[in-house]
Structure formats: C-alpha cells, structure tokens
Amino acid sequence: MRLQFNSRLFHLLATMWLGFGGVACSYVNAVSQTNIPRQRHKIVRAHTSRFMVLGFNFDNDYPYPLINQLKSQCANGQVRGLLTKDITTLYFLMFFWSREQFAEGYCVADQSAKVASEERSESTNAMPLAQDNTERDDVPTEDVEILEP
Amino acid sequence: MSKLIFLATWLLAGCVTVDSISVSQVPAQDARKKIVKASASRPVILLIPFGTSFVEEARKDLQAQCPNGDIEGLVSKQESVAYPFVSISRLNLRGYCVEKDSKSSKAT
Numbered sequence: 001m002r003l004q005f006n007s008r009l010f011h012l013l014a015t016m017w018l019g020f021g022g023v024a025c026s027y028v029n030a031v032s033q034t035n036i037p038r039q040r041h042k043i044v045r046a047h048t049s050r051f052m053v054l055g056f057n058f059d060n061d062y063p064y065p066l067i068n069q070l071k072s073q074c075a076n077g078q079v080r081g082l083l084t085k086d087i088t089t090l091y092f093l094m095f096f097w098s099r100e101q102f103a104e105g106y107c108v109a110d111q112s113a114k115v116a117s118e119e120r121s122e123s124t125n126a127m128p129l130a131q132d133n134t135e136r137d138d139v140p141t142e143d144v145e146i147l148e149p
Numbered sequence: 150m151s152k153l154i155f156l157a158t159w160l161l162a163g164c165v166t167v168d169s170i171s172v173s174q175v176p177a178q179d180a181r182k183k184i185v186k187a188s189a190s191r192p193v194i195l196l197i198p199f200g201t202s203f204v205e206e207a208r209k210d211l212q213a214q215c216p217n218g219d220i221e222g223l224v225s226k227q228e229s230v231a232y233p234f235v236s237i238s239r240l241n242l243r244g245y246c247v248e249k250d251s252k253s254s255k256a257t
Contacts, residue, residue, distance in 0.1 A: 025196070025197055025198050026198060026200070026201050027193075027198055027201075027238075028168075028201050028204060028227065028238060028240075029168065029169070030168065030169035030227065031169055031171070031204055031225055031227045031240055032169070032171035032225060033171065033173065033208065033223050033225040033242060034173045034223065035173045035174055035219060035220060035221045035222075035223060035244075036208075036211070036212060036215075036219065036220035036221075036223070036244075037219055038217060038218055038219050038249075040212065081220075083204070083205070083208055085201065085204050087201055104205075
C-alpha cells in the first residue's frame with residue numbers, strides 16, 4: 001500500500017513537472033516607469049532578448065539596442081513615459097531560458113528644441129551680428145543705426 | 150485542535166517581498182495636489198505564472214485617472230506575496246497628476 005502510494009505520488013509529480021516544463025512560463029523580474037506625459041498619441045515600443053541554455057550567459061550587453069530602437073521610431077522628438085519590463089521565460093524543463101526586455105513609451109514633439117529655435121530666430125532679428133574682440137580700423141565704435149532694406 | 154490551528158496559521162500567512170522599485174522625478178510642492186494610484190496582480194500557482202500583461206494593465210488604469218495631465222513623481226513597486234503553493238505577483242503604481250492649470254500657475 002505504501003509503495004503503491006509513493007509510486008502514484010511520484011507519477012503525479014513527474015507528470016506535473018513535465019507538464020510545467022513543456023510550456024513557456026514567463027516571470028517578471030523588474031519593472032520601471034518614468035513620468036507619463038499628457039501627449040499620448042504616438043506609442044513607441046522596443047524589445048530585446050537573449051536565449052540561454054541552462055542559464056549560461058557571458059555578457060549583459062543585450063539590453064542596449066533598446067535605446068536605438070526607440071530613437072529610430074522617434075527621431076524628431078522625446079521618448080517619455082517609458083515603461084520597461086524585464087522578463088524571464090523558461091522553456092522545456094528549465095533547460096532553456098529567454099531573458100527579454102520590453103520598453104514602451106510615448107513620442108512627444110521636442111518642445112525644448114522648438115522653443116530654443118524660436119528664441120534664436122528672435123535674437124537674430126533684434127540684434128546686429130556679434131563682433132569679435134580684434135580691433136579693426138574700419139569698424140565704427142559709436143552706436144550704428146540699422147537701416148531696413 | 151492545536152494542529153489544525155497551526156496548519157491554518159501556516160496556510161493563511163503571506164510573506165511579502167519587493168522584487169523591484171523605481172522612482173521618477175518628483176514635481177514641486179505646488180503640483181502635488183492630486184495623487185493617482187493603480188495596482189494589478191497575477192497569481193503564480195505551483196510556480197506556473199499566468200502572463201505578464203498585468204504590468205500594462207496597471208499603467209492603463211493609472212493613465213485613465215489622469216487623462217489630461219502629466220503623471221509625475223511615479224513610484225513603481227513590484228512585489229510578491231507568498232502563500233503555500235501559491236504566490237501573487239503585484240505591481241503598485243503611485244504618482245501625482247499635474248494638470249495644465251497647476252503648471253501654468255507655477256510658471257507665473
């Protein structure tokens with residue numbers, strides 16, 4: 001009776017373990033979220049991954065392409081409201097792993113660059129061109145009235 | 150009877166651990182009027198999880214509470230609550246909803 005129970009228990013556990021090992025189970029390792037902007041029209045996403053055998057991994061450079069992926073989707077703006085997620089997915093009997101990083105954010109028009117360019121254009125219209133410190137004989141030193149063309 | 154009480158205590162106790170935490174830039178005092186919170190979780194039964202989409206769900210809930218403002222000073226906390234044979238993976242998000250009026254008044 002005891003041997004039969006142990007055998008049954010063993011088969012049950014083995015079946016559960018094999019069933020668990022046959023599917024891909026994903027675990028969230030880390031999550032981070034930055035300030036979320038009010039302009040949430042354009043979503044940009046990036047994804048990197050590393051496939052490992054028995055957990056052997058010899059460098060951690062695989063998340064870096066995330067930045068270039070996001071930049072390529074938002075060339076003329078800022079990526080804000082970034083949600084990053086680090087996941088481990090286990091395959092067959094945990095012999096094979098996949099470490100994945102997801103990043104999702106919003107591409108917002110670059111307001112700071114826009115304001116800076118507007119300020120530059122305003123300053124160019126209001127003031128004459130700046131002169132260097134070299135002394136020149138042909139340049140008058142008193143105030144010069146700028147005539148409209 | 151004492152064994153039953155001990156077993157019940159063991160089964161109902163939940164140990165909580167923080168897996169990850171992040172904090173973003175905190176706005177000025179004037180802008181910290183409206184607090185928004187969101188939380189989402191997923192069970193892990195016998196080490197078998199049921200998806201990772203709860204992270205996006207929590208963010209969506211948070212954004213729904215502040216549709217016309219910036220959400221700043223975000224604290225994101227990912228934690229696990231462990232019970233016998235079952236654990237709960239939970240994400241808590243908490244931040245300040247900064248509306249346009251509060252920003253403009255801060256600027257002037």
